Amino acid sequence: LFTPQAIAYRVKNGVDVREVSMAVVVQEMVESSVAGVMLTLNPTTGDASEIYVEATYGLGLGLVSGEVTPDSFGVDRVTLGFRTKAVGSKEKAYQLDSEADEVVLRIVSDEDRAVACVTDDEALAIARMGKSVDERLGSRQDIEWALGPGEPGARELFLLQTRPE
Numbered sequence: 397l398f399t400p401q402a403i404a405y406r407v408k409n410g411v412d413v414r415e416v417s418m419a420v421v422v423q424e425m426v427e428s429s430v431a432g433v434m435l436t437l438n439p440t441t442g443d444a445s446e447i448y449v450e451a452t453y454g455l456g457l458g459l460v461s462g463e464v465t466p467d468s469f470g471v472d473r474v475t476l477g478f479r480t481k482a483v484g485s486k487e488k489a490y491q492l493d494s495e496a497d498e499v500v501l502r503i504v505s506d507e508d509r510a511v512a513c514v515t516d517d518e519a520l521a522i523a524r525m526g527k528s529v530d531e532r533l534g535s536r537q538d539i540e541w542a543l544g545p546g547e548p549g550a551r552e553l554f555l556l557q558t559r560p561e
Contacts, residue, residue: 426554427492428542430513431456432466434522435561436473436530436537444536446479447471447523451514453504454489456540456556464488467512471523478519483512518543521553529558536561 397418406413432451437444450459450466458464464487470480486509493500514522522541530537539558546552 423556425492426542426544426556427494428455428544428554429453429551430518431540431542431556432459432514432522434526434537434539434541436526436539437561438470445473447473447526449519449522449526450484451512451519451522452484452486452489453508453513454491454502455499456542457490457499458488460540467514469519469523471520473527476520476524476527478516481512481519483510485509486513514543518551518553525553525555529555533558533560 397413397416405411406416430451430453432449433456434447434449436447438446438448447470449469449471451469452459452464452466459466465484466486467484468480468482469478471477472479486504489502489504490499491502492498512519525541526537526539529539537558538561540556542554542556543551544554
């Protein structure tokens with residue numbers, strides 16, 4: 397409640413500090429094989445007609461900390477077709493070691509680094525989810541997502557968190 401960002405937000409929006417409280421959210425951890433972030437606008441240009449998706453192997457920690465260069469996809473909001481695709485280097489991945497009950501860092505093989513960590517269908521499903529979320533919430537969003545264990549042989553898409561962009 398008292399970080400510089402939270403204080404600035406309250407001042408900007410006229411929120412009385414005596415009227416705020418904090419909640420603690422506990423959620424199940426997703427053992428993600430791939431995770432990423434998505435902005436329902438292009439972060440470089442601000443173009444709201446494009447949904448921008450970044451993806452990396454394992455948990456999203458390497459991506460959000462800036463330690464890895466992720467795969468990236470620009471998706472047209474209307475047609476849900478690709479505008480851009482780029483395979484990032486994704487040198488390392490943070491993964492949950494369920495036996496040790498800890499997160500470990502592993503080096504990604506050259507083979508895995510050379511290809512996108514999500515299929516085209518998965519990247520488009522992620523973009524569709526982002527479009528749905530921002531339409532439902534009424535504003536462009538910054539979304540964290542993961543692909544984790546689903547039905548046998550499939551990966552399930554999880555929305556981890558979202559906030560207005």
